[in-house]
Amino acid sequence: xxxxxxxxxxxxxxxxxxxxxxxxxxxxxxxxxxxxxxxxxxxxxxxxxxxxxxxxxxxxxxxxxxxxxxxxxxxxxxxxxxxxxxxxxxxxxxxxxxxxxxxxxxxxxxxxxxxxxxxxxxxxxxxxxxxxxxxxxxxxxxxxxxxxxxxxxxxxxxxxxxxxxxxxxxxxxxxxxxxxxxxxxxxxxxxxxxxxxxxxxxxxxxxxxxxxxxxxxxxxxxxxxxxxxxxxxxxxxxxxxxxxxxxxxxxxxxxxxxxxxxxxxxxxxxxxxxxxxxxxxxxxxxxxxxxxxxxxxxxxxxxxxxxxxxxxxxxxxxxxxxxxxxxxxxxxxxxxxxxxxxxxxxxxxxxxxx
Numbered sequence: 111x112x113x114x115x116x117x118x119x120x121x122x123x124x125x126x127x128x129x130x131x132x133x134x135x136x137x138x139x140x141x142x143x144x145x146x147x148x149x150x151x152x153x154x155x156x157x158x159x160x161x162x163x164x165x166x167x168x169x170x171x172x173x174x175x176x177x178x179x180x181x182x183x184x185x186x187x188x189x190x191x192x193x194x195x196x197x198x199x200x201x202x203x204x205x206x207x208x209x210x211x212x213x214x215x216x217x218x219x220x221x222x223x224x225x226x227x228x229x230x231x232x233x234x235x236x237x238x239x240x241x242x243x244x245x246x247x248x249x250x251x252x253x254x255x256x257x258x259x260x261x262x263x264x265x266x267x268x269x270x271x272x273x274x275x276x277x278x279x280x281x282x283x284x285x286x287x288x289x290x291x292x293x294x295x296x297x298x299x300x301x302x303x304x305x306x307x308x309x310x311x312x313x314x315x316x317x318x319x320x321x322x323x324x325x326x327x328x329x330x331x332x333x334x335x336x337x338x339x340x341x342x343x344x345x346x347x348x349x350x351x352x353x354x355x356x357x358x359x360x361x362x363x364x365x366x367x368x369x370x371x372x373x374x375x376x377x378x379x380x381x382x383x384x385x386x387x388x389x390x391x392x393x394x395x396x397x398x399x400x401x402x403x404x405x406x407x408x409x410x411x412x413x414x415x416x417x418x419x420x421x422x423x424x425x426x427x428x429x430x431x432x433x434x435x436x437x438x439x440x441x442x443x444x445x446x447x448x449x450x451x452x453x454x455x456x457x458x459x460x461x462x463x464x
Contacts, residue, residue, distance in 0.1 A: 124196040127240050141191050147232065148185030152178040155213060166218035173216055177209050199240060206233045207249065211256050220264035221271070224278045227257050231286045238290055238297055246290075253286050310384045312362060313369035321383035321391060325438050339393065339431040340401035341441040343449040344372070344408075346388040347421045347457035367418050375408035391442065398428050398462055405460050421458035425449025428462070 155178035158164030159171045184205070194202065210229050217223040230253045237246050257279060264275040308320030316324060346352075346368065353361040365388065372382050372390055380394040394401055405424050412418045425448030427441040444463040452461040 124199065124240055128193045128196075141188050141193050144236070145185040145188030145190075148181045148188060151209075151229075152181035152185065155181065158213070158217065163217065163219035163222045165216055170216045170218075173212070177213060181209070200245075203233060203237060203241070203245070203249070207252055211252070214256065214260060220260060220267060221274065221278075224257070224260045224264050224275060225281070227253070227260060227282055228285050230256065231290065234286060234290050235293070238293055250287065250290075257282055257286075310369075313366055313384050315369050315372070315390070316381065316383035318383065318385050321381065321385065324381045324383075325393065326435060337431050338397040338428065339395050339434055340398060340426055340428045341438065341445045342392040342394065342401060342405065343425045343442070343445040344390040344392065344422045345424075345449055345453065347423055347453070349388040349420055352420055364418055364420060367415055368412065368420075368422075371408055371411040371415065371418075375404050375411060391445075393434070393438065395431055398426070401426055401428075402460055402462070409458070423449055423452040423457045424460045425452055426460065426462040 155174045159174050165171045165174045184202070207230075210233065214223045214226055214229075217226065230249075234246070234249050234253070237249050261275055261279055264270055264278075265272050308316060308323055310317045310320075346364070349361065349364070352364055365384070368390070369382075369384065372392065376382055376392050376394055380392060383391045385391050394404060396404065405426075409422065412420075412422065425445045427444035427448060429437045429441040448461040448463045452459045455461065
């Protein structure tokens with residue numbers, strides 16, 4: 111029961127899952143695969159109008175053609191991209207659930223419709239990857255209702271093969287329930303582990319890998335925060351002396367407090383990361399003057415905290431917000447050089463490239 115409660119309450123992070131797929135060379139074309147699947151579904155609807163076991167009335171045929179056309183439009187939207195928002199994804203799931211059920215009940219032969227319910231497993235796999243256990247359970251509940259209704263319809267046929275109907279149900283149970291539940295639980299655990307790989311366990315900020323992922327994601331999105339951006343490199347002054355004098359445990363406290371101050375001074379959409387040792391990197395979508403004001407706020411926060419006991423040297427470089435994905439590395443390098451200039455100036459200061 112404890113494991114079931116953990117699974118049920120496991121949070122879904124659609125944005126992270128979608129971003130992970132976009133960043134992976136292997137998974138970045140998933141939206142095309144979904145669009146192709148919609149195209150195949152449309153082809154099946156057309157095929158069902160040309161077989162006696164399919165749509166056997168004019169109204170059913172018209173419905174089949176309408177669903178086929180709608181699926182072609184939906185599939186084209188998926189292929190064109192980009193990957194949808196969570197709200198659009200939920201609407202897509204609801205649409206597919208409804209049209210699959212509609213097609214199954216429109217089929218003339220219930221012994222064709224019953225095994226055809228395996229198509230519900232495809233959308234179940236999509237939900238397992240991108241959405242929460244609660245949504246997955248809702249899908250499974252709908253699947254049970256659809257299969258139950260199709261089974262009832264099949265066994266009421268005058269010459270029904272009842273054994274075959276129940277054999278189909280057993281097969282559908284394996285396809286739609288046993289394997290997908292285990293798969294979804296595994297995917298949730300893997301997603302959680304993969305997400306933690308992007309964050310520094312000590313401070314909770316992104317690590318280098320997480321920074322790269324966030325830059326890729328934000329750089330590929332349309333800019334809504336103005337045309338300017340700045341990269342800041344922060345390094346704690348005299349941190350080695352803190353470790354030598356008070357020990358590494360106290361040094362860890364200083365790093366955590368510093369990270370909290372950075373997060374407070376640079377709230378989202380700014381991207382913050384600990385890139386190694388006592389060095390931090392920030393990408394903020396403001397101009398140079400505003401970035402300097404944010405650094406001043408950070409320095410004030412650190413000075414007011416008696417636990418820190420260190421100051422920061424900050425180097426900065428500006429860049430165009432529309433070229434973040436392309437120019438971030440160069441701006442980071444310029445900001446790093448500027449940070450060392452701040453160090454040479456005595457520390458606890460800010461130096462901007464140029």
